[in-house]
Amino acid sequence: MxxxxxxxxxxxxxxxxxxxxxxxxxxxxxxxxxxxxxxxxxxGIHPPALAALDSVGVAAPLVSSGVRITRGAAYSGGRKVADMDFARPASEYPFILSVxxxxxxxxxxxxxxxxxxxxxxxxxxxxxxxxxxxxxxxxxxxxxxxxxxxxxxxxxxxxxxxxxxxxxxxxxRLRTYPDYYVMGDYRDESRFGDIAVLFLEPGGIVESFPLPGGIRRWVVRLGTSCPEPTPAKLAALIRNRTAHAVDSSSNTMISAFGVTSRLxxxxxxxxxxxxxxxxxxxxxxxxxxxxxxxxxxxxxxxxxxxxxxxxxxxxxxxxxxxxxxxxxxxxxxxxxxxxxxxALGRPLHPKVLNARNAMIGRAITLPVFSELVAKRFTMH
Incomplete structure (x- = not known):
């Protein structure tokens, strides 16, 4: 009993x-x-969840084994569009933990x-x-x-x-979305360090996050499902869309998924x-x-x-x-x-994408908008 x-x-x-x-x-x-x-x-473990995990004594060992992400950046066509700051001074954990x-x-x-x-x-x-x-x-x-x-x-x-x-x-209740992704972990040979990066490209978004041990995760948005992803295929997608090269032989995880929500x-x-x-x-x-x-x-x-x-x-x-x-x-x-x-990661015509990126770049310099973005990304 x-x-x-x-x-x-x-x-x-x-x-x-x-x-x-x-x-x-x-x-x-x-x-x-x-x-x-x-x-x-x-x-990704967000600050409110880290505070919750701390109540059972688990936050400290996780923080010691993970990567603290305090900043993000958005690029498009090789040019930086915006910087994002996730370090909220009032937060007990002013970062997103990657582990x-x-x-x-x-x-x-x-x-x-x-x-x-x-x-x-x-x-x-x-x-x-x-x-x-x-x-x-x-x-x-x-x-x-x-x-x-x-x-x-x-x-x-x-x-x-x-x-x-x-x-x-x-x-x-089940809802399906017209979004498919392939993701993989590779040896990090980028210049981004501990920064989370979004590539806002006409063919769709590419996301990249640091992991412990010199590894970086890459996530590419596709228009159709990818039933048999391979490290080489994903590496080619990353290179074609962002011009960044990853070594396919260093891959430690590969996965493809569609998106649904249930409640x-x-x-x-x-x-x-x-x-x-x-x-x-x-x-x-x-x-x-x-x-x-x-x-x-x-x-x-x-x-x-x-x-x-x-x-x-x-x-x-x-x-x-x-x-x-x-x-x-x-x-x-x-x-x-x-x-x-x-929706923000779906393909766009280059002219529309450029106009939207310019708007994002201007808005992120406003403290109110920057604070809102930080709250959304960190689940505050």
């Missing part, structure tokens, strides 16, 4: 578990994969192991959740054998294709709550999804923790309703911001 069962041992589920374990609650984390993923995937997702998971998993050595259960595939009126029973399989966990509250953090969400019948109508279903990608899928362009999930957890954990210390054994319905409204507003805002980011 557990106080809380968290389904999913990704960054969001592990953070939720760490929050609750640090309050002394008995927590189980159920993960269907038998070992952590080694993919780079999400890399591979597997290192983030390692740091969170280590913290969970310190707080609850037996909390993480890998290889458990949850098939259903039943509520007997007093206890939630999670039934599934572990190494082909049936297994059951009992809990007072359940948090679903099992990703975009959440099995728990599907079992509840909470199918999200469930309800994040709370009785004593089951959905957070992170299980509740809302956000376009990767802008790097908000993982951060949004952490902020979901930071808002939910105190409600659950307080309830577990009372005889009610469940959070106050009105407080859960407020949590749901607040986090859905945040998700809608993030979806809108991502759609704006994608």
């Amino acid at each position: 557990f106080d809380v069962v968290v389904v999913g041992a990704g960054p969001v589920g592990l953070y939720m578990a760490a929050l609750l374990l640090s309050e002394g609650h008995r927590v189980a984390v159920l993960e269907r994969h038998t070992s952590p993923a080694r993919q780079t995937r999400a890399i 591979p997702q597997y290192l983030t998971i390692q740091a969170l998993e280590s913290r969970v192991a310190e707080l609850g050595p037996l909390a993480l259960h890998r290889g458990v595939h949850v098939e259903e959740v039943a509520d007997d009126g007093g206890t939630l029973r999670l039934r599934g399989r572990f190494r082909d054998a049936p297994v059951e966990f009992r809990s007072r509250f359940v948090v679903a953090a099992d990703g975009v294709h959440s099995a728990l969400r599907g079992g509840l019948g909470l199918e999200p 469930v109508s309800r994040m709370v279903h009785g004593r089951i709550a959905l957070i992170g990608d299980a509740a809302h899928e956000i376009s990767p362009i802008g790097g908000q999804g993982m951060n949004l999930g952490w902020l979901d957890a930071a808002a939910l954990a105190p409600l659950v923790s307080t309830a577990l210390r009372t005889s009610a054994n469940r959070p106050v319905p009105a407080e859960l309703a407020q949590f749901e409204r607040s986090r859905q507003r945040a998700a809608k805002k993030a979806i809108w911001q991502a759609s704006v980011n994608m």
